[in-house]
Amino acid sequence: MQERLKQKAIQLLENGTVDRILGWKTGEFFYDLTPAVFTTREQIEKDFVFNVFSGANLSKYLIAESRKGGKIAAFIKPCDSYSFQQLLKEHRIWRDNVFVVGVQCDGMCDAAKLGDGVLSVKEDGENLIVETLYGEKTVAKADALADRCASCKSKKIVIFDELIGEQGEETENDRFGEVARLEAMTPEERYEFWRGELSRCIRCNACRNVCPACSCEKCVFDNANSGVRNKAAADSFEENMFHIIRAFHVTGRCTDCGECSRVCPQNIPLHLLNRKMIKDINELYGEYQAGADMDTKPPLTNYTVDDCEPSIVHERGGL
Amino acid sequence: MKKIAISQLNTLFAAIAARKTLYIPADDGAGSAKFTVWQEGVTLTDKLNTVRSAKDLFFPQVENLVNFKVEGTKIDIVENRDAAEPFVVFGVRACDCASFDILDRVFLSDPVDTFYQTRRENGVVITLACSRPAETCFCGVFGIDAANPAGDITCWMDGESLYWRANTKKGEQLTAALDLADCDGSAVTAQQEATREILKKLPLNSLDLSDFKDQKLLDVFNSPKWAQLSESCLGCGTCTFVCPTCQCYDVQDFDNGREVRRFRCWDSCMYSDFTMMAHGTNRPTQKERFRQRFMHKLVYFPNNNEGIFGCVGCGRCLQKCPIHMNIVKVAKALKEELK
Ligand code: SF4
Ligand code: SF4
Ligand code: SF4
Ligand code: SF4
Ligand code: SF4
Numbered sequence: 001m002q003e004r005l006k007q008k009a010i011q012l013l014e015n016g017t018v019d020r021i022l023g024w025k026t027g028e029f030f031y032d033l034t035p036a037v038f039t040t041r042e043q044i045e046k047d048f049v050f051n052v053f054s055g056a057n058l059s060k061y062l063i064a065e066s067r068k069g070g071k072i073a074a075f076i077k078p079c080d081s082y083s084f085q086q087l088l089k090e091h092r093i094w095r096d097n098v099f100v101v102g103v104q105c106d107g108m109c110d111a112a113k114l115g116d117g118v119l120s121v122k123e124d125g126e127n128l129i130v131e132t133l134y135g136e137k138t139v140a141k142a143d144a145l146a147d148r149c150a151s152c153k154s155k156k157i158v159i160f161d162e163l164i165g166e167q168g169e170e171t172e173n174d175r176f177g178e179v180a181r182l183e184a185m186t187p188e189e190r191y192e193f194w195r196g197e198l199s200r201c202i203r204c205n206a207c208r209n210v211c212p213a214c215s216c217e218k219c220v221f222d223n224a225n226s227g228v229r230n231k232a233a234a235d236s237f238e239e240n241m242f243h244i245i246r247a248f249h250v251t252g253r254c255t256d257c258g259e260c261s262r263v264c265p266q267n268i269p270l271h272l273l274n275r276k277m278i279k280d281i282n283e284l285y286g287e288y289q290a291g292a293d294m295d296t297k298p299p300l301t302n303y304t305v306d307d308c309e310p311s312i313v314h315e316r317g318g319l
Numbered sequence: 320m321k322k323i324a325i326s327q328l329n330t331l332f333a334a335i336a337a338r339k340t341l342y343i344p345a346d347d348g349a350g351s352a353k354f355t356v357w358q359e360g361v362t363l364t365d366k367l368n369t370v371r372s373a374k375d376l377f378f379p380q381v382e383n384l385v386n387f388k389v390e391g392t393k394i395d396i397v398e399n400r401d402a403a404e405p406f407v408v409f410g411v412r413a414c415d416c417a418s419f420d421i422l423d424r425v426f427l428s429d430p431v432d433t434f435y436q437t438r439r440e441n442g443v444v445i446t447l448a449c450s451r452p453a454e455t456c457f458c459g460v461f462g463i464d465a466a467n468p469a470g471d472i473t474c475w476m477d478g479e480s481l482y483w484r485a486n487t488k489k490g491e492q493l494t495a496a497l498d499l500a501d502c503d504g505s506a507v508t509a510q511q512e513a514t515r516e517i518l519k520k521l522p523l524n525s526l527d528l529s530d531f532k533d534q535k536l537l538d539v540f541n542s543p544k545w546a547q548l549s550e551s552c553l554g555c556g557t558c559t560f561v562c563p564t565c566q567c568y569d570v571q572d573f574d575n576g577r578e579v580r581r582f583r584c585w586d587s588c589m590y591s592d593f594t595m596m597a598h599g600t601n602r603p604t605q606k607e608r609f610r611q612r613f614m615h616k617l618v619y620f621p622n623n624n625e626g627i628f629g630c631v632g633c634g635r636c637l638q639k640c641p642i643h644m645n646i647v648k649v650a651k652a653l654k655e656e657l658k
Contacts, residue, residue, distance in 0.1 A: 032643035035551040206555035232584030263641035267349040
């Protein structure tokens with residue numbers, strides 16, 4: 001796969017289709033890839049990598065990249081393609097300046113699941129041969145699969161100019177299972193659960209900054225003039241509110257790409273907040289998947305006579 | 320040298336906690352470790368290090384500085400510092416312990432930061448030698464010996480015993496109050512030798528930073544490499560918040576109409592409003608913000624501090640940066656420039 005991507009990148013550069021390539025760059029180890037822009041064959045041959053650790057979603061970078069003039073080619077996995085299309089729908093990316101190469105994805109791995117002291121990793125079919133400071137071992141890719149990939153919603157690349165590999169389908173998944181478990185809790189238990197999880201937050205903002213749905217030029221929480229700048233919260237509850245507000249802000253636009261949970265240094269399961277919102281939208285307004293197409297109207301910004309009434313809160317057992 | 324059986328660890332912690340608040344690294348229930356107040360039931364993690372460094376105990380993320388109470392035309396200044404209680408922190412790794420030397424240079428030089436100073440005076444640091452470093456560790460680059468950490472007391476642990484050596488007066492005082500058996504240092508020496516063999520194999524431990532020590536400030540600053548290095552940085556500040564040596568803070572006022580609470584909180588050079596001034600910001604894009612973090616650690620800090628770098632090689636930024644950009648990659652890329 002990696003070779004096919006590299007060849008494609010070189011071809012697109014050399015035949016003048018684009019002048020830049022957005023992909024992933026090699027690191028010190030096998031797993032620490034960095035999103036990067038390549039402009040020459042030499043750079044691509046030397047540093048371009050596509051492997052089971054190419055998890056970083058490149059779509060958000062295209063907001064800035066598509067405005068720089070010239071044309072850029074980006075390698076987009078299925079889940080990234082939903083983010084990309086959602087950003088198009090929000091008029092955030094300039095489509096004409098991007099050439100999308102859709103890439104088949106068989107699931108990405110989480111380096112943290114490989115154990116400690118990992119020096120290098122070799123892909124060997126369904127396995128990873130892991131060389132560590134403390135000896136060599138074989139780990140099945142399935143065992144190292146990132147959590148978000150274990151409940152992948154779709155292998156379909158919803159927008160592309162060219163495809164590498166096979167087009168996929170929406171998949172059977174259990175991504176709302178954990179949400180249902182939380183819904184079954186008493187309000188007190190649920191409150192405790194979230195207070196506990198969010199108590200670890202160090203407010204580094206990685207979740208917000210990586211999120212393709214959080215694309216404001218300046219976040220209200222960074223703006224000294226907004227009156228709600230939030231470098232330090234008055235108490236831990238205010239800190240928790242940041243996450244709830246963020247979840248509301250991205251409701252109907254969150255594609256469930258899973259980047260927020262991937263980047264959180266404190267392993268806070270932020271995706272559960274967003275999935276709760278998605279599940280509620282599905283139940284209250286009918287199935288809706290952000291980023292799946294360019295035409296469907298987002299339920300929260302579109303009025304229909306069938307929309308549920310505020311009393312739905314009471315009907316569902318709320319106050 | 321003293322020792323105590325691992326099976327007695329809980330008794331040891333209880334004895335320390337009976338005298339002072341004790342923090343130990345314990346599992347956080349989400350796959351990582353954090354410094355936790357010891358009480359019955361809290362056990363030592365087997366993780367190498369905590370996500371948040373031991374810095375937090377001396378320089379917390381948020382703290383009150385002072386209150387101003389306004390009545391008519393009268394303003395009262397009200398002290399509202401956190402109660403400065405004495406504490407012991409156990410299980411600090413060599414890298415984090417070395418970070419205190421760096422923080423001391425900042426906070427204890429004139430004008431002395433009395434908030435930090437009080438915590439340093441009140442805290443007893445018990446370090447724990449590493450025996451199973453991670454691939455991201457590179458403390459050796461900074462002359463830190465993971466097998467022989469500093470601190471008021473140094474500990475080593477093997478399957479059977481915890482070995483204990485007091486290094487300072489504070490350490491000796493605490494030791495005298497505890498029930499520990501005497502022993503020779505042979506087990507410790509054996510473990511140190513084994514650890515040092517592993518440390519030699521650490522891929523990043525051979526990084527040579529000597530190129531940065533000379534007066535190459537402008538060469539580094541003006542390097543064209545910064546544009547590429549910073550291009551995918553999210554500006555999230557994760558690297559600065561998990562870093563044991565990052566020391567920047569912001570002072571802000573919370574005004575409720577009758578009272579102003581002045582507090583400080585960690586800040587990050589990666590943020591757009593960092594060191595905002597009346598005329599705006601002097602680091603308008605992420606490139607300049609990103610450059611600041613690494614210039615500070617690799618060039619400015621050593622230039623002002625007898626060549627000591629503002630990094631202890633703990634590897635946290637390598638593990639936690641969402642895009643895997645970090646001080647090692649930056650240093651390696653810039654080194655080529657300096658040749
Ligand atoms: S990434 Fe995690 S720790 Fe950072 S602000 Fe988000 S939830 Fe908090
Ligand atoms: S909230 Fe999380 S899952 Fe949703 S779009 Fe943002 S990063 Fe992706
Ligand atoms: S810069 Fe990175 S490796 Fe160095 S002390 Fe900070 S977190 Fe640790
Ligand atoms: S950097 Fe050194 S001292 Fe710190 S945890 Fe790793 S081996 Fe131990
Ligand atoms: S270097 Fe990494 S951790 Fe630091 S601000 Fe940039 S993206 Fe965030």
